[in-house]
Amino acid sequence: MSLTEAELIQIRRHLHQIPELALQEVQTHAYLRSVIEQLATPFMELKTPAELPTALLVLIKGTAPRRTIGYRADIDALPVTEATGLPYASKHPGVMHACGHDVHMTVALGVLSYFASHRPQDNLLFFFQPAEESENGGKLAYEAGVFTGQWRPDEFYGLHDNPELPAGAIGCRLGTLFAGTTEFNIEIEGVGGHAAFPHQANDAVVAMGTLITQIQTIVARNVDPIQSGVVTIGKVQAGTIRNVIADHARLEGTIRGLTQAMILTIDERLKALCQGLETAFGVKVKLTLNQGGYWPVENNPALTKHLIEYMRSAPAVNYVETAPAMTGEDFGYLLAKFPGTMFWLGVDCNAQLHSAKLAPQEKAIQAGVTAITGFLTARMQQNYEVTAK
Incomplete structure (x- = not known):
């Protein structure tokens, strides 16, 4: 069964309480693995790379795969002392999910749980990535040879929460999303x-x-x-x-x-x-x-066009065309190696990213899961391929 909205919210709150800095995400990794193992099916395989021990890869094998679609969620936190006053605030002094990576992980788990109970046509590769905020986790994974063999995606997708967009809205654009x-x-x-x-x-x-x-x-x-x-x-x-x-x-x-x-x-x-x-x-x-791995997030034209067309036409999705942002994101390095797209998920909060008071609206989580599972399902029905770099 897919994780319910109530279950996803509880997962997010637990993740929010155990934030860890780059390459130190031991508790986070263990918790993610425990949740995913409860969703395990005969067509699912998990991998923890020895070269990057807090990373976690999950492969869901499709029924008639033509491609492997990658989906990335970053898992690290920031050296920020939380000031939200929430009952599920960080239990780790001086560390907080002030960039919303707890939301990123939870949405990914929701999407994963859906396809664990609704076996996809194509292979799906979920990459729970450490060290986005520093240490170039995406670049480290690529250079360590993590994405080889069956673990190599043909295309890659990922989101970032956005406090300035309505909760649950999807924002994207052709061209560069992040600097x-x-x-x-x-x-x-x-x-x-x-x-x-x-x-x-x-x-x-x-x-x-x-x-x-x-x-x-x-x-x-x-x-x-x-x-x-x-x-x-x-x-x-x-x-x-x-x-x-x-x-x-x-x-x-x-x-x-x-x-x-x-x-x-x-x-x-x-x-x-x-x-x-x-x-x-x-x-x-x-x-x-x-520069490390913090390359511009340059979205692939063909894949991004399809994502935008889907999000615009989906009745349950509130799509917003967004301008490029000067914030950095190490997913840009992976998009320089694999065709793909990054997009925003609105979380409607007065506080900005990296703020000690960032408190995303949790109703965005299920909306994000619904939009992404719909898009990935639609993508699997398309024949065209995009050549990897």
Whole structure:
């Protein structure tokens, strides 16, 4: 039997109480496995990869499979102290499902339970993924060879909850849904000295100030105005005392872009500015770029078109066309390797994602399960295939 709405809500509340940080999702993994084992059928197989022990894969073998359809749910939480006041608030101090991954997991379990009792035509692969918020869990899984043999999806789907959409609504768009992100650190080495003798030193602070101003020209003068890119410097450090010229400065920031090509363009401009700073100021500059698995979530055109058409036409679904968001999501890395689509599930909450007060409306869970099971069933009735990258 499929899990009922009441059962799903209880599952979600239990998951909400046991949030765990990236690659530490031991309790979460055990609980997910216990729920899934109660749904086990002769055509279901579970796998915990040795290379990623908090991950869980579940394969439901279809009756006449033409493809394997993947569905991903992230399972980690954030280092946030919960302030919702809910009776089922986090029991782990300083850790909270402040991004709604408890909802993601619960919806996936609902979809899984439906197809465990209504055997699908195609194979379905459920990937309960650790470490989305940090540590690049999707990339780790791919590089560890988790998706091989019968565990390799031909296409991949996943959702993210959205507090700004009505509870249960499905939001999506053709093209990029989420931006890709790259972290950057810049170390500037000059020559320290007495504040009264600047000509005998090489001030890292002055060089840093110039670089900060130049970095702000990257998007303004190198990114197409009708597209979107962001370069933000969020942290600067330099100096020890007011009357000593600093010999070292450090900047930390983030790059965000709607396509991988745009991110690489911004990367190259940043490299060029750092090289120019060395020449102009006679300092040494070390630039470190780290994108990891946080690539743009670029939805496959054909699969996304079908998902949107289905959601628009389904009587039980409230479909909303959404704009791209500058938030990051490591599902983008998997969509760079497998064709697929990510979409929003509305949870109607005044608090934003990553907020200590995020409290998704639970009626969104069953609505999400209904929409996704309907879409996947419709997809299995289609003949066309999309070539994997």
